[in-house]
Amino acid sequence: MEPLFFWILAVGLVVSASALVAFRNPVTNAVCLVVALVIQAALFITLEAFFLAAVQVIVYAGAVMVLFLFVIMLLDVKEEARRTPPWVKIVGVLAVGGVAILGLTKIVPLFPFTQKTLHWGQGKGGGSAAELGKLLFTSYSPLFLATGVLLLVATVGVVVLCRKDPES
Amino acid sequence: MIFGEITLGHYLALSSLLFLIGLAGVILRRSLLIIMMSLELLLNAANLALVAVGRFQGLPDPQVAVFFVITVAAAEVALGLAILVAIFRIKKTTAADQLATLRF
Numbered sequence: 039m040e041p042l043f044f045w046i047l048a049v050g051l052v053v054s055a056s057a058l059v060a061f062r063n064p065v066t067n068a069v070c071l072v073v074a075l076v077i078q079a080a081l082f083i084t085l086e087a088f089f090l091a092a093v094q095v096i097v098y099a100g101a102v103m104v105l106f107l108f109v110i111m112l113l114d115v116k117e118e119a120r121r122t123p124p125w126v127k128i129v130g131v132l133a134v135g136g137v138a139i140l141g142l143t144k145i146v147p148l149f150p151f152t153q154k155t156l157h158w159g160q161g162k163g164g165g166s167a168a169e170l171g172k173l174l175f176t177s178y179s180p181l182f183l184a185t186g187v188l189l190l191v192a193t194v195g196v197v198v199l200c201r202k203d204p205e206s
Numbered sequence: 207m208i209f210g211e212i213t214l215g216h217y218l219a220l221s222s223l224l225f226l227i228g229l230a231g232v233i234l235r236r237s238l239l240i241i242m243m244s245l246e247l248l249l250n251a252a253n254l255a256l257v258a259v260g261r262f263q264g265l266p267d268p269q270v271a272v273f274f275v276i277t278v279a280a281a282e283v284a285l286g287l288a289i290l291v292a293i294f295r296i297k298k299t300t301a302a303d304q305l306a307t308l309r310f
Contacts, residue, residue: 040211040212041209041210041211041212044212044216045209048216048220051220051224052220052223052224052227055224055227055228055247056227058227058231058240058243058244058247059227059228059230059231059234059235059240059244064237064239064240067239067240067243068243071243071246071247074247074250075246075250078250078253078254081217081220081254082257085217085257085258085261086261087257087260087261087269087272089269090253090257090269090272090273090276093273093276094276097276097277097280098246098250098276098279098280101280102246102279102280102283105283105284105287106239106242106243106283106287109239109287109290109291110239112291113239113290113291113294113300115237115239115300127234131230131234134226134230135226135230138222138223138226139223142219142222142223143219146215146218146219147215149215151214151262152213152214152215152218153213153214153215154213154214154262155211155212155213156261156262161261161264162264162266165261165266165269169266170266170269170270170273173266173267173270174270174273178270181274185274185277185278188277188278188281189277189280189281192281192284192285193284195285195288196284196285196288199285199288199289199291199292200288200291200292
């Protein structure tokens with residue numbers, strides 16, 4: 039059962055990510071991105087990272103996607119003009135992709151620690167909000183405070199950047 | 207062997223594949239908006255690798271790192287899109303190859 043879930047999610051993730059890169063309409067791209075992010079949240083659940091799966095859906099698929107869609111709406115971005123990309127680029131991308139897929143199946147088994155298997159439910163835990171919170175508010179509390187400052191700076195920066203120039 | 211039990215290697219391979227796709231998007235696309243979406247893919251690939259390694263090694267710390275990565279990514283998207291809107295106001299375009307003022 040576990041391999042089945044993994045393969046469905048893996049194929050879905052790769053297909054939606056490739057669609058994001060391939061399609062030209064920005065709204066289609068945004069939909070592809072949201073599908074990829076939700077599939078990633080499902081992969082987090084297969085890795086027993088439940089809190090992160092929830093955060094992924096709320097922050098990425100929620101807040102970040104709304105930002106993207108607002109900017110698409112605001113800028114009224116048109117479809118990119120259809121152009122024939124140079125053959126060198128297409129051949130290069132296909133070659134690198136093919137070599138990567140073939141190479142990954144060969145390289146990954148060379149490292150013994152990648153052969154570890156762990157069934158769902160056998161993880162040591164650490165995926166729940168309580169356990170993450172304990173770490174976050176004890177050993178990582180300085181980083182947590184720094185993140186708060188970072189978000190404040192980002193908010194102020196966005197407001198300053200988006201302000202209309204008062205002199206013009 | 208590939209289609210048997212799911213190992214840590216499967217997750218790492220999927221993560222590197224996702225990273226490659228995102229990198230292709232950053233290199234090949236011209237629209238700044240799509241480039242930023244591809245950057246999100248890159249960050250997600252890193253997140254997936256971190257969570258997978260953390261779970262298979264029995265460590266909760268990588269998940270805290272992913273938590274911070276998600277926070278920083280949210281700040282990055284907000285700032286990046288604000289810069290995008292500011293550029294669009296001045297240049298009336300978001301195509302990366304039209305913004306060549308600094309090239310010489």
